[in-house]
Amino acid sequence: MKEEQTSYGSLEPTKLLIKNATIVNADNSFVADVLCKDGTIIEIGQNLNISHDEGDVIDATGLLLMPGGVDPHTHMELPFMGTVASDDFYTGTRAGLVGGTTTIIDFVIPAPGQDILEAHGQWMERAEKSASDYSFHVAITWWDDSVSEAMGVLAQDHGVNSFKHFMAYKNAIMADDEILVNSFRRASELGAICTVHAENGELVDTLQKQMLARGITGPEGHPMSRPPEVEGEAANRAIVIADMMNVPLYLVHTSCKQSLDAITRARASGQRVYGEVLAGHLLVDDSVYRNPDITFAAAHVMSPPFRPKEHQEHLWNALQSGNLQTTATDHCCFCEPQKMVGKDDFTKIPNGTAGIEDRMHVLWHHGVNTGRLTENEFVAITSANAAKIFNIYPQKGAIQVGADADMVIWDPSKKRTISKDTHHQNIDFNIFEGMEVEGINVITISNGEIVYRDGKVNAERGRGRHIARPLFSSDSRALQKSIEKNSVAKVDRKII
Numbered sequence: 001m002k003e004e005q006t007s008y009g010s011l012e013p014t015k016l017l018i019k020n021a022t023i024v025n026a027d028n029s030f031v032a033d034v035l036c037k038d039g040t041i042i043e044i045g046q047n048l049n050i051s052h053d054e055g056d057v058i059d060a061t062g063l064l065l066m067p068g069g070v071d072p073h074t075h076m077e078l079p080f081m082g083t084v085a086s087d088d089f090y091t092g093t094r095a096g097l098v099g100g101t102t103t104i105i106d107f108v109i110p111a112p113g114q115d116i117l118e119a120h121g122q123w124m125e126r127a128e129k130s131a132s133d134y135s136f137h138v139a140i141t142w143w144d145d146s147v148s149e150a151m152g153v154l155a156q157d158h159g160v161n162s163f164k165h166f167m168a169y170k171n172a173i174m175a176d177d178e179i180l181v182n183s184f185r186r187a188s189e190l191g192a193i194c195t196v197h198a199e200n201g202e203l204v205d206t207l208q209k210q211m212l213a214r215g216i217t218g219p220e221g222h223p224m225s226r227p228p229e230v231e232g233e234a235a236n237r238a239i240v241i242a243d244m245m246n247v248p249l250y251l252v253h254t255s256c257k258q259s260l261d262a263i264t265r266a267r268a269s270g271q272r273v274y275g276e277v278l279a280g281h282l283l284v285d286d287s288v289y290r291n292p293d294i295t296f297a298a299a300h301v302m303s304p305p306f307r308p309k310e311h312q313e314h315l316w317n318a319l320q321s322g323n324l325q326t327t328a329t330d331h332c333c334f335c336e337p338q339k340m341v342g343k344d345d346f347t348k349i350p351n352g353t354a355g356i357e358d359r360m361h362v363l364w365h366h367g368v369n370t371g372r373l374t375e376n377e378f379v380a381i382t383s384a385n386a387a388k389i390f391n392i393y394p395q396k397g398a399i400q401v402g403a404d405a406d407m408v409i410w411d412p413s414k415k416r417t418i419s420k421d422t423h424h425q426n427i428d429f430n431i432f433e434g435m436e437v438e439g440i441n442v443i444t445i446s447n448g449e450i451v452y453r454d455g456k457v458n459a460e461r462g463r464g465r466h467i468a469r470p471l472f473s474s475d476s477r478a479l480q481k482s483i484e485k486n487s488v489a490k491v492d493r494k495i496i
């Protein structure tokens with residue numbers, strides 16, 4: 001991990017003025033000056049000025065100014081599969097700032113049977129060291145009345161408006177259909193959104209046992225035990241349950257055509273279903289698992305696995321058409337000694353890969369530079385859409401008066417080569433190793449402070465803030481209409 005720290009002046013100015021930038025929002029681009037004070041954007045206009053004493057001035061002529069990235073799917077210091085993810089809330093969010101991501105939404109994952117309020121408290125404590133802003137989804141890993149009640153407390157008092165369900169990881173954190181139905185119904189009642197990791201955990205378990213019985217113990221067994229059909233089935237099941245329970249649904253890490261088709265069908269029928277894709281699934285294919293170097297193959301073990309190349313085109317098409325709305329990383333780092341615990345049994349390799357530092361760069365390079373995405377669509381899929389879906393827009397995901405001053409200054413002509421030797425992520429591997437990207441952030445601004453500039457990072461431990469996310473209104477007409485759709489008329493029968 002690269003370890004340079006620098007300071008930008010000692011005055012601690014409360015104002016920051018960015019002049020002559022091309023502001024790129026999800027809906028339009030225009031040239032203007034942006035004035036920030038105390039962490040908020042207070043003015044956007046022409047010929048704005050401040051005196052030297054009032055704060056810093058950046059001339060961004062010829063550069064783009066975009067909302068800071070929102071990564072809606074990370075796992076900092078996650079205890080998982082017998083170990084703990086190696087990037088903690090400080091190192092991981094700091095690496096995110098270097099890559100232009102200024103907000104993460106991480107996951108509280110209670111152990112089955114654990115009080116979910118207690119788990120939420122543990123994660124809140126861990127996250128106090130964050131260098132960027134953060135928020136939490138909460139996973140529902142078991143069910144009884146106390147969980148239902150705690151969901152209400154989290155939603156009403158702790159700014160949690162999204163509940164996560166792992167349909168895989170049997171005998172650990174898997175949510176079966178009973179949990180899904182109960183939790184989805186409760187979330188609907190509260191005005192929250194549900195999210196799912198869609199893989200059929202029963203099938204994965206059976207296929208893993210089959211692979212091991214056939215003597216396939218290496219990482220190549222990982223994708224073989226988690227084929228796309230397993231993801232497609234779970235995606236479809238979650239979508240149907242969400243429809244019956246009248247709750248909006250967000251599918252994390254959509255990796256293949258099968259689950260994408262389920263999302264597309266549901267959206268075409270009017271259901272509120274959203275899909276996320278990981279930068280990794282857009283760019284890395286399943287050949288990595290057949291690499292003769294077991295450490296290389298194991299470093300790529302994550303779920304769902306990287307897919308045969310043809311799936312990537314479907315994922316890109318869906319991002320372009322809007323059937324997938326967000327991009328994330330599922331940032332969950334494990335170093336080689338942790339991965340090698342499963343060298344003789346792929347089912348024991350901790351699942352997870354990194355990417356928070358590289359998401360924006362690889363998406364710009366492979367999305368915008370190739371003509372697949374406009375610069376405005378880039379903003380939509382890296383920040384604005386996630387902020388909207390999880391109800392923190394326009395506080396996050398927009399450059400407008402009143403929004404948080406979280407921004408990146410982007411040089412579309414500057415290049416960077418991605419490498420584990422220079423990245424800031426606390427992991428000894430990079431799935432994008434050696435990739436040269438054109439178009440990178442040269443400055444990151446978080447809460448009105450310059451936290452990264454030209455390769456130097458200055459982001460204090462603990463400077464990040466928790467972002468509470470309000471519930472969605474439950475009295476909307478659309479929701480009412482959807483409830484009526486599923487209601488059954490009572491039949492009056494005569495007693496004979």
Ligand code: URP
Nearest residue numbers: 197302303330332351352
């Ligand atoms: O392999 C992964 N994705 N690890 C993190 C946990 C999850 O499933 O999101």
Ligand code: ZN
Nearest residue numbers: 197253303304
């Ligand atoms: Zn997952």
Ligand code: ZN
Nearest residue numbers: 073074075330
């Ligand atoms: Zn995840």
